[in-house]
Amino acid sequence: MNMPKDSNFIKANNARYGWHPMSHPGDMQKNPPRIVTGAEGVEVIDIDGHRLLDAVGGLWNVSLGHSAPTVKKAMTDQIERMAFYNTFRGTTNDRVIELSIALREFFAPEGMERAFFTSGGSDSVETALRLARQYQRIIGQPERTRFYSLKYGYHGTHFGGASVNGMNKFRRQYEPMLPGCHHLPAPYTYRNEFGTDDPAVIAQGIAARFEADIAFYGADTIAAFIMEPVLGSGGVLVPHETLMPLMRDICTRNGILMIADEVICGFGRTGAESGSRLWGVQPDMMTTAKALTNGFFPMGATLVNGKVAEAFETASGPDGTLSHGYTNSGHPVGAAAALATLEAVQSQGVVANAAARGKELIAALERLQHKHEIIGDVRGKGLMAALELVSDRARKTPLGKGPVQTLFDAAYDAGVMLRTSGNNIIISPCLVVERADIDRIEVGLDKGLTAAANAA
Numbered sequence: 356m357n358m359p360k361d362s363n364f365i366k367a368n369n370a371r372y373g374w375h376p377m378s379h380p381g382d383m384q385k386n387p388p389r390i391v392t393g394a395e396g397v398e399v400i401d402i403d404g405h406r407l408l409d410a411v412g413g414l415w416n417v418s419l420g421h422s423a424p425t426v427k428k429a430m431t432d433q434i435e436r437m438a439f440y441n442t443f444r445g446t447t448n449d450r451v452i453e454l455s456i457a458l459r460e461f462f463a464p465e466g467m468e469r470a471f472f473t474s475g476g477s478d479s480v481e482t483a484l485r486l487a488r489q490y491q492r493i494i495g496q497p498e499r500t501r502f503y504s505l506k507y508g509y510h511g512t513h514f515g516g517a518s519v520n521g522m523n524k525f526r527r528q529y530e531p532m533l534p535g536c537h538h539l540p541a542p543y544t545y546r547n548e549f550g551t552d553d554p555a556v557i558a559q560g561i562a563a564r565f566e567a568d569i570a571f572y573g574a575d576t577i578a579a580f581i582m583e584p585v586l587g588s589g590g591v592l593v594p595h596e597t598l599m600p601l602m603r604d605i606c607t608r609n610g611i612l613m614i615a616d617e618v619i620c621g622f623g624r625t626g627a628e629s630g631s632r633l634w635g636v637q638p639d640m641m642t643t644a645k646a647l648t649n650g651f652f653p654m655g656a657t658l659v660n661g662k663v664a665e666a667f668e669t670a671s672g673p674d675g676t677l678s679h680g681y682t683n684s685g686h687p688v689g690a691a692a693a694l695a696t697l698e699a700v701q702s703q704g705v706v707a708n709a710a711a712r713g714k715e716l717i718a719a720l721e722r723l724q725h726k727h728e729i730i731g732d733v734r735g736k737g738l739m740a741a742l743e744l745v746s747d748r749a750r751k752t753p754l755g756k757g758p759v760q761t762l763f764d765a766a767y768d769a770g771v772m773l774r775t776s777g778n779n780i781i782i783s784p785c786l787v788v789e790r791a792d793i794d795r796i797e798v799g800l801d802k803g804l805t806a807a808a809n810a811a
């Protein structure tokens with residue numbers, strides 16, 4: 356049997372032969388990552404038996420916590436019954452049929468009518484971009500090929516997703532990107548080009564920029580606009596409540612499809628069932644993944660509304676054919692996990708808990724900001740939040756890599772797992788956390804911030 360190796364062997368080989376996402380392989384060999392070997396409830400356990408409150412929630416995705424017994428049981432039952440069969444033309448499976456109905460019901464307020472299953476968030480984005488172009492061809496607008504997105508938006512790492520990605524660091528080494536991808540300013544109150552920190556004014560500025568570009572290029576050259584309802588990986592940028600409705604209105608008036616990238620926001624993270632619902636918007640397409648399966652199976656879904664569905668379903672032959680898909684589209688184990696996750700999200704009050712705990716989390720972060728000079732900005736919605744760290748508050752100078760690492764290490768030693776991204780600390784615990792868990796995050800952060808300030 357393939358038994359786990361002893362911990363010395365594992366530690367000796369850490370990052371030696373496997374490369375890690377979003378990191379420098381040489382750097383990882385010099386500073387190997389923490390090895391997590393267990394997970395239970397809202398905690399993780401490292402290779403030395405150290406227990407930590409998981410303030411990362413897996414990676415925004417483990418909403419029901421790491422135990423989630425009904426999800427695990429649904430997966431193991433499905434593995435026993437049928438571990439895989441494909442859903443390419445001619446065959447399907449029972450669980451994916453059930454899941455397509457469950458998602459239609461869950462996202463009825465957003466008007467989502469059909470689901471196309473993928474293997475994760477990047478696939479979901481790629482699917483939405485491709486289907487957006489195909490939709491425009493079907494309705495007789497083949498010149499509509501451009502994509503618009505927001506700076507600081509993150510849409511995964513495939514070439515299409517990276518092309519609409521709004522962060523230079525995810526693009527630069529892989530250029531040239533897809534032609535015809537344009538970026539609008541971000542709803543970033545702390546740093547922006549509009550000379551204001553008023554989010555409503557910034558929203559107006561972004562909308563005006565979009566309108567001006569549409570007039571310049573011609574609406575009939577633009578296929579779709581994609582945005583995260585709350586920008587996650589770019590540093591948890593929470594737009595003003597008017598931004599997404601304004602962009603929806605511009606898209607509608609100009610025949611541009613609106614894609615809501617709900618890979619992080621979907622299934623409760625913002626304190627609403629989706630980020631679109633949070634802002635009262637019905638997009639044309641939604642991209643989902645992550646918490647769809649509680650993070651237990653790599654699966655995503657691209658959802659489309661009735662207008663898009665009808666165009667495809669009534670198009671003649673090849674025009675409407677989806678020449679697109681993945682071996683794992685509609686994987687039965689992923690579908691079983693998703694069905695159990697959706698059931699638990701709805702029956703366990705998870706979304707309301709995220710909203711309530713989110714308010715407590717922001718209050719805790721604001722208390723820390725009063726105490727620690729190095730916190731330049733506090734941002735968040737529901738259970739997605741960020742601290743932007745600075746070495747000089749007046750100048751907003753980003754805090755250096757060394758002190759940020761010190762913060763991470765000190766919080767780790769105090770029993771809180773955090774995630775750092777540049778000079779941001781990203782906080783996204785499981786959606787089932789309790790008040791006492793928020794207190795633990797506050798205590799861990801407090802210790803980390805003190806250590807970082809001393810190291811700065």
Ligand SMILES: Cc1ncc(COP(=O)(O)O)c(C=O)c1O
Pocket residue numbers: 475476477478480509510511512583587588616617618619644645
């Ligand atoms: C908004 C958004 N879109 C797409 C992706 C890509 O998802 P994946 O990493 O599953 O490919 C992510 C990942 O964090 C994301 O946050």
